[in-house]
Amino acid sequence: MKRNLKILSALVVAGVGVAWALLPPGSAVATACDGTAVGLNETAPAQLVAIFDRDCAAALVDEQGLGLAYDFGYPSLVLQHASADEANAAIDATIAEGDRGFFANDPAVLEQLDGAAADFVRASLFPQDALAAATDPSVVLQSVPLWNANQNAPIIIAGCETTDCDANLTDCAGYVGLADKHAIATGEKTLADVYASCPISPTWVLGLRRAGLVDTACTSTLAVNRVMDAPETLGDACFPADFDAQTLPGIGSADLPRLLRVRGPSGLADIEAGNMLTLQSFFPSIVTYITQNGDL
Numbered sequence: 001m002k003r004n005l006k007i008l009s010a011l012v013v014a015g016v017g018v019a020w021a022l023l024p025p026g027s028a029v030a031t032a033c034d035g036t037a038v039g040l041n042e043t044a045p046a047q048l049v050a051i052f053d054r055d056c057a058a059a060l061v062d063e064q065g066l067g068l069a070y071d072f073g074y075p076s077l078v079l080q081h082a083s084a085d086e087a088n089a090a091i092d093a094t095i096a097e098g099d100r101g102f103f104a105n106d107p108a109v110l111e112q113l114d115g116a117a118a119d120f121v122r123a124s125l126f127p128q129d130a131l132a133a134a135t136d137p138s139v140v141l142q143s144v145p146l147w148n149a150n151q152n153a154p155i156i157i158a159g160c161e162t163t164d165c166d167a168n169l170t171d172c173a174g175y176v177g178l179a180d181k182h183a184i185a186t187g188e189k190t191l192a193d194v195y196a197s198c199p200i201s202p203t204w205v206l207g208l209r210r211a212g213l214v215d216t217a218c219t220s221t222l223a224v225n226r227v228m229d230a231p232e233t234l235g236d237a238c239f240p241a242d243f244d245a246q247t248l249p250g251i252g253s254a255d256l257p258r259l260l261r262v263r264g265p266s267g268l269a270d271i272e273a274g275n276m277l278t279l280q281s282f283f284p285s286i287v288t289y290i291t292q293n294g295d296l
Helices: 028-032 046-052 054-064 067-072 075-081 084-096 107-112 115-125 137-143 150-159 178-186 191-195 202-210 220-229 255-263 265-270 273-282 284-292
Strands: none
Touching (some): 028 054, 046 054, 046 067, 046 255, 075 107, 084 202, 107 115, 115 137, 137 178, 255 265, 273 284
């Protein structure tokens, strides 16, 4: 199912919250989800393996349901299993929220997208190739991330040679103009300069996310809640070393797999105590594994 989407502003949506049950011994999914293939060991629960492996996630979705595809960030599985209306709305909303984290571990989704949706995802995951494959170069330039990605500045500069970026201005209603992105790319402005262009608000945070000027590894729910509570964190990483899910209001299950993905299989033993408590609420089998394998 191909998707051709217009990037629209959207309400902040939270991930699907499900406490996944342990798989029964001998389950075909448990057999298929080999922890050793992703740097874990043979006792790793399928849900943990699925965070790092799309094929495992696909098998788990078949057995446990579509909610996992939303929570674990596999949009290609959403497009494969959900109704057209549901899948279209989900992809539309995540793009409107600048949620690159939803697409980050699933480049296969590009095979199911075209138009503006493909431009956004390609610009986010493969920015070097995005302009050459663009349906609309302005969408690509709007979507190429610059947060912690100075290497992408030449892409913006090159694109603005044929696109009138200077005429495309920022609007505090939630749109970062290409003029500001070009200014960042050339060094005329910093990210902080653009942050200060408008008052902090949920709409402005979403605009910065769509433009790739803040970290978008986390959901917009986490990002907006944190920034509105502590505006000084606007330019910070989604999951810094001292990240503590217990201090964040209403964190959902969709951000927890992203936290584990950022930490990586070798970093699970260092997951902070507050995060373990939150993980226990949603993924108890993962907490059991981490607790029993502290020397990973």
